[in-house]
Amino acid sequence: MRRERGRRPRKKVCSFCVEKVQDVDYKDVGKLRKFITDRGKILPRRISGNCAKHQREATIAIKRARNIALLPFTSD
Amino acid sequence: MRTYELMYIIRPDLDEEALNGVVDKFDQLITNHGGEVINTNRWGKRRLAYEINDYREGFYILEHFKGNSATEIELERVLKLTDAVLRFLITRKL
Ligand SMILES: [Zn+2]
Numbered sequence: 001m002r003r004e005r006g007r008r009p010r011k012k013v014c015s016f017c018v019e020k021v022q023d024v025d026y027k028d029v030g031k032l033r034k035f036i037t038d039r040g041k042i043l044p045r046r047i048s049g050n051c052a053k054h055q056r057e058a059t060i061a062i063k064r065a066r067n068i069a070l071l072p073f074t075s076d
Numbered sequence: 077m078r079t080y081e082l083m084y085i086i087r088p089d090l091d092e093e094a095l096n097g098v099v100d101k102f103d104q105l106i107t108n109h110g111g112e113v114i115n116t117n118r119w120g121k122r123r124l125a126y127e128i129n130d131y132r133e134g135f136y137i138l139e140h141f142k143g144n145s146a147t148e149i150e151l152e153r154v155l156k157l158t159d160a161v162l163r164f165l166i167t168r169k170l
Pocket of ligand 1: 014015018051052
């Protein structure tokens with residue numbers, strides 16, 4: 001008899017795809033905050049669950065938001 | 077003509093008259109350089125995510141306009157040399 005060991009990796013879904021987002025908005029700080037750490041670092045794709053396209057767009061949006069002081073730069 | 081989005085931050089210590097002066101200046105600059113202002117949205121005073129020139133907050137202005145590269149270049153040039161502007165970001169809309 002086989003027993004399932006450990007935790008099954010949760011299937012990650014790209015939330016931008018789910019919401020059918022056409023282009024990621026740098027002004028949507030509430031949403032972008034979910035993709036940075038407490039220290040302001042951008043979460044990698046394996047953690048954020050974003051698809052490659054939306055991860056790329058989210059990264060650009062976060063950088064824009066930082067430049068216009070809507071989001072902090074990394075604080076370490 | 078393309079559609080652009082401009083966001084800029086004005087120093088928080090300006091009075092309302094001076095603030096209006098800055099906003100009007102950039103609206104006019106766009107119009108005078110082949111552009112057309114679609115809308116100007118004042119977000120009001122907002123806390124900055126980090127200090128800029130010792131300021132902790134600033135007036136955020138969000139503006140959409142139609143224009144060409146000459147409009148964009150001139151706008152960028154003047155934004156850079158305006159002391160009252162702490163930061164700005166120009167993006168092209170799809
Ligand atoms: Zn996606």
